[in-house]
Amino acid sequence: MSRLGEMLRKEKVITKKQLEAVLEEQKKKKNHKRLGKMLVSSGYTDKEVIISLLDQQQNSPYWEIFKKTGSLEAYLKIKKIKL
Numbered sequence: 568m569s570r571l572g573e574m575l576r577k578e579k580v581i582t583k584k585q586l587e588a589v590l591e592e593q594k595k596k597k598n599h600k601r602l603g604k605m606l607v608s609s610g611y612t613d614k615e616v617i618i619s620l621l622d623q624q625q626n627s628p629y630w631e632i633f634k635k636t637g638s639l640e641a642y643l644k645i646k647k648i649k650l
Contacts (some may be wrong), residue, residue: 571602575612579585586609 572586589605603617 569579570624571617571621574624575606575616580616580620581606581611585609 572581572590575581576583576586583615589602589611592604593600593602603614603621606612607614607617623631
């Protein structure tokens with residue numbers, strides 16, 4: 568199981584069933600798309616959630632900015648994320 572997938576489940580962003588479905592699709596199609604992109608394209612979450620969890624996991628300074636400002640828009644502008 569992927570670390571990102573487990574983080575998303577722990578935060579109750581996605582269900583075990585949703586994660587398993589995307590991982591199975593990845594495996595079946597030998598799809599090399601990143602899990603985060605697949606979860607977003609499946610409509611299970613949005614890229615902002617993926618980005619914030621990854622930053623949180625890495626103790627990124629961007630995550631600290633988001634926590635202090637509470638502004639997702641400012642956070643994404645600073646980070647200039649492309650998922």
